Amino acid sequence: MDASSARVVPASQSVMIGSVMAELVVNDIRLRANERDVLKGVTFTVRPKTAAALVGPTNSGKSALLRVAAGLVEPQAGAIHVGRRAVFDAAASISVPTQKRGVGYAFPTDSMLQQRSVLDNLSFYARFGASGAEDIRFCVREALDQVGASDLGSRLPAQLSATERGRIAIARALLRNPPVLLLDDPLALLEGTARAEARAWLRQLIASLDGCTLIATRDPIEAMAIADHIVVMNDGAIEQEGPPEEVYNEPATVFAAGYMARSNRLPGTLIENAGTRACLEVMGCQISGITQTRAPVGSQAVGLIRVERTRIGGGPGPNRVPMTVATQMYVGERWEVVFTREGLNVLAYTSAPLRHESYHVEFPPDAFWVF
Secondary structure (H helix, E strand, O other): OOOOOOEEOOHHHOOOOOOOOOOEEEEEEEEEEOOEEEEEEEEEEEOOOOEEEEEOOOOOOHHHHHHHHHOOOOOOEEEEEEOOEEEEEOOOOEEOOHHHOOEEEEOOOOOOOOOOOHHHHHHHHHOOOOOOHHHHHHHHHHHHHHOOOOOOOOOOHHHOOHHHHHHHHHHHHHOOOOOEEEEEOOOOOOOHHHHHHHHHHHHHHHHOOOOEEEEEEOOHHHHHHHOOEEEEEEOOEEEEEEOHHHHHHOOOOHHHHHHHOOEEEEEEEEEEEEOOEEEEEEOOEEEEEEEOOOOOOOOEEEEEEEHHHOEEEOOOOOOEEEEEEEEEEEOOOOEEEEEEEOOEEEEEEEOOOOOOOEEEEEOOHHHOEEO
16 A cells, blocks of 8 residues: 555544553554565564563664654555554555654654754644643643653753753653654663663653553663563564563574674584474584474584673583683673684683683583574
8 A cells, every 4th residue: 555545534533542551553564665675564562551672783674663653654564553543554544644643753863953942842843732832831841851851941952961862852752641652762862871871761761651662772782671572673574572581581583592692603513403402513512402493403503602601611521612712801890702713703701811721611501592
């Protein structure tokens, strides 16, 4: 369905839900643009009073999906519901205008008018659906209070710090308490410690809302810290979804395992694969772990393990590979040690620098996944 064939729902038939609890349901959304399949049948649900995070690399489709949910881009197939109301349904030719969908959208970049105060900027957007000047003022003050920025109303954008600009962007999205909040890389303006500290603030804010929140981010740590549900995206499709602990500790694919955290990859040959266990032969050593593949014995496979679960053993033993120290790096709270053998590099953490050249690196079987 293209934009010309979509039925735009009249305002009288698309009343805002307001601040009531609602969920966001995304069903089989397909989007093709510039001869590329941007979204390939994406389906998931964000429950009321919860936050979900779309996490993945650039061009994985996460920002495109937010724009589709907001009504800024129209897909060719699928449906989106806010609560029980369809705001988009390709089969039924329904396409509710953005301002009537009951969603608040925070862009990843600062889009304020530079010569206007924060109050004026927010008032400009709050006028949509307002009953008068007093309603606009109340709406803006309420949004600023929600993000802890009630004292910033008189400032110009140039007088704001990166943290403050990020809060104002979210305040704009919160105008009129939308049941669905869409945040596209909400901490993009921040770096280093400021970005890490902002996670806690954003998590507290989201927990205080009655509606649901959908976040797009490239940072898996940020996604796990803020969201109740993780949706790992890759090339327009969902690789895995679930609670943060599940996605982190029980990856379903090589991509999901590698993207969610720093991991070591060990290619090898399957010598056992039965039940829940598998064993790889890697450089003449046998490494057993949790199977995530149905490939037959003799096939090529890859083992993955989180860096923090990789250990430095004292000598030969099960699931250990003799390796040589290539380099060591001090990063503050720990040392990062790179081991090498036959062109394979493995990273491990230690609390102190290593003093010898050769070690046995251990890959515990309960933390080693075979794909």
